[in-house]
Amino acid sequence: MKNRKFLLFGIILSISLFLVACGTASEENTEEENNAGTEESGNTTSGTEETSTDYQVGMVTDEGGVDDKSFNQSAWEGIKAWGEENGLAKGEGFDYAQSDETADYMPNITRFVRDDYDLVYGVGFKLKKDIQKAADQFANTNFAIVDDVVDAPNAASITFKEHQGSFLVGVAAALKTTTEKVGFVGGINSPLIKKFESGFTAGVKSINPDIEVDVQYAESFTDPAKGKLIATNMYDSGVDVIYHSSGGTGNGVFNQAKDIKQNEPERAIWVIGVDRDQYEEGQIGEHNVTLTSMVKRVDVAVQDVINRGMNGEFPEGEQLEYGLEENGIRVATTNEEAMTEEIISTVKDWEEEILNGEVEVPQTIEELEAYVDSL
Amino acid sequence: MTTNNKMFGILVPVISVLLGLIVGAIIMLSSGHNPIKGYVALWNGAFGDMYTLGETVRRTTPLILTGLAVAFAFKTGLFNIGAEGQVIVGWLAAVWIGLVVDAPMIIHLPLAIFTGALAGGLWGFLPGLLKAKLGVHEVIVTIMMNYIALYTTNEIIRSVLTDQKTTSEAISATASLASAWLQSLTFYSRVHYGIFIALFAAFIMWFIIQRTTYGYELKAVGFNQHASNYSGMNVSKNITLSMVLAGVFAGLAGAMEGLGTYGSISVMSGFTNLGFDGIAVALLGSNHAFGVVLAALLFGALKEGAGEMPTSAGVPTELVDIIIALIIFFVASSYMIRWAILRFKKEEN
Structure with a gap:
């Protein structure tokens, strides 16, 4: 009987301890983060023209996610390859945000914008409307959409033949x-x-x-x-x-x-x-x-646009179409027995x-x- | 006894949420992530600044309404799994009116909202009628109605609203719930006036259930159909009415998405999950109107905040889903918690 009471007491105590710990930590952390945020944004705004590696690229997936074994994954591989070339790591310089439902597109895009990313990719035609809206709202950030066309001076459209x-x-x-x-x-x-x-x-x-x-x-x-x-x-x-x-x-x-x-x-x-x-x-x-x-070759196209953006030649408002001629399309011959x-x-x-x-x-x-x- | 019940109604959901968070923390710890950092990210993602706050409110709005839709039917002893389908038809109907009707805002907007609610009500009416007249179980009918709604809507978007496209045109400004004022306050979040409609709907539900004869009858039917019948209430009318009103709430949720958040409708590859989340919201809110509002806010915050966890705390998206699911799990197993508390109490006495 006493044991039970003690147990209940123990549980409540541990919960409250946990909460207290959580509460104070969160305040401190947010403050730190806020400070860090302002410093960082100060740095990036002053430093973008000086060094190229300040360039930050974010990518918003559609519901498929980065491991869809398809175009999301391909786009992510392109961004990763670019990041490795420039000595960047995931979360510092490039990152992705997974969308589990249509409602996630806009918050995911906006999160990258607020974190001062220079270029935000929307992968898949389902993000067209949201990329369009974001491009209209945030004139200082560059956007690019894969597989569809948006119309904005700060956005590029990547399509394939x-x-x-x-x-x-x-x-x-x-x-x-x-x-x-x-x-x-x-x-x-x-x-x-x-x-x-x-x-x-x-x-x-x-x-x-x-x-x-x-x-x-x-x-x-x-x-x-x-x-x-x-x-x-x-x-x-x-x-x-x-x-x-x-x-x-x-x-x-x-x-x-x-x-x-x-x-x-x-x-x-x-x-x-x-x-x-x-x-x-x-x-x-x-x-x-x-x-x-x-x-x-979503990866090729994605890298191409990043590199142009990094060199200050972002294809503003352009509609880029990658086909056989541009090495954007290829037929695989890996299965030698069958092909x-x-x-x-x-x-x-x-x-x-x-x-x-x-x-x-x-x-x-x-x-x-x-x-x-x-x- | 009543005070005890009330205290229980509040205590059980609170403990469920805490347990969910604690187990979530343990999972994060065991997979090598910092739970405090994770939860800080969750908090910041939901309430960190005006933008996320706006998005949280935006996400909460339809959840309040679907939560009400489930809770309302539950008061009459009906399990409305069909909120999902009711949301979809409400969304379609509202956007449709928003697209084709040309009228000043004062007529257009209420008309679009009303049509959305009506469509949802109709989607609730059929299962209600089948249940009342033929005794067909509402769970089965509403599940089927969900699929009918989903695929019919997709086909209508493709062949009626557009010419084989996947997204309809944007609705005219006179039917839009979007608010430039609220958006400018919140760094272009998609928060819209719908939140006021949702809160008003919660008040209406409370009023109907607690303060009207209709509500009394609905509850009575929920407690005991035969006794209600014996005392002269029209059971089948009450069952149908309950499903219709539940459908109206869910239809409104769809109208909020169509007229507020998106301003259009797209072909859906799967359910919106608003209706299914509504079930969890109603459970967590103990089927009480104001409980539903709080539970919807919690769900909205969890879902919105979850997006921040992978980017700022490095917690993988999959883990976030598990943590959210755990909270729902503990909410659903509130019976267990109730039992545990009672057990402890008994020992005390």
């Missing part, structure tokens, strides 16, 4: 399929992903107009379970190559392909990765289901034609229809 890369992997898919059926798994049904879809379908039809392209949207970039479900249906219906452009959702597509491969090693099942070279994602035992990947010489050389031929302007790759469904009709 994904339709070009998608066209080329479409060519590869058409050459690889034996069932005459290929699949496309999109993230959210949106103009950007339609660009992937149009390019891919055009590429497939360019090789053989009779190949069927099964197009499905998962309505999410973060739902692997949905991706797996769609992939299951597609593979069951005879599709043997799936091109996914669905961020984290695509991990489900890879999982399903690997499951099938494990149960039936003889069956030819392929996935085409997106944004990064997803070769590692396709490894199962001795096999690899990743045929190729439509590599979008045969023949496929690679055909892909190269088409690449030449795109670069020469002989082929105008469609970017929308309307353009795609016109393109297919002209074949």
